[in-house]
Amino acid sequence: MLQKQNDKMINNMLNLPSLKIIDMHESESDYRFLVETALPPPTHCSKCGTIANLNKHGKKKQLFFDLSMHAKRVGFYVKRQRYKCRECNEAFFENLPDMDVNRSVTNRLIDWIQEASLEKTFTSVADDIGVDEKTVRNIFNDYVAELEVQTEFRTPKWLGLDEVHL
Incomplete structure (x- = not known):
């Protein structure tokens, strides 16, 4: 029960509902989070618009910065899923609505x-x-x-x- 409350508190720490916290490291001046998206997979190709004809094409960790918290700088690594469209053969990342990519x-x-x-x-x-x-x-x-x-x-x-x- 206590572990569930701690997990819930950590996941709410960023106050970004589209992200799920996997891990957190704290230093003297920084917070670093490892997160992944909590959104459903895309329903269509962002390049050509084809509906649901996508393959997963690996993941990549990208560092994003956020507002300071508790007088510490905040950064998080997002494990972003890449997709490849079978129709146009183009690759693209999943959408991150709270980010300026x-x-x-x-x-x-x-x-x-x-x-x-x-x-x-x-x-x-x-x-x-x-x-x-x-x-x-x-x-x-x-x-x-x-x-x-x-x-x-x-x-x-x-x-x-x-x-x-x-």
Whole structure:
């Protein structure tokens, strides 16, 4: 009974329902989790759209970073299943809905980086969470570009400076 409660508590530790924790290691400054997806297998090929004509094509461990927890940086290795479509012969990984797979971070970490990088230096944000400074810079630049698209600047038709120049 106690072991089931501990397992449940550990699996809830990440608060990502699509992931199941297999193992956890804690150091002085980091948590490292080994996780696998708790989602059903894909129903169709993500490349060509063919329904249920897939072979399992091995697994790969990928490191993703998440928000800090208990003043420690958090990273987890996801054992991602690869699939190969029998129709188009293309291989693809299972979907991870809580992750930005292009940057190897969680979506909630991207939101946090966007806000934190407005107030702190990119290097200090990167040190806080354990990612490269360039990753923080790229996330910030994408965020600024997104804000610029949403912002509409309204400029006056006439502009007067010191009542002398129009």
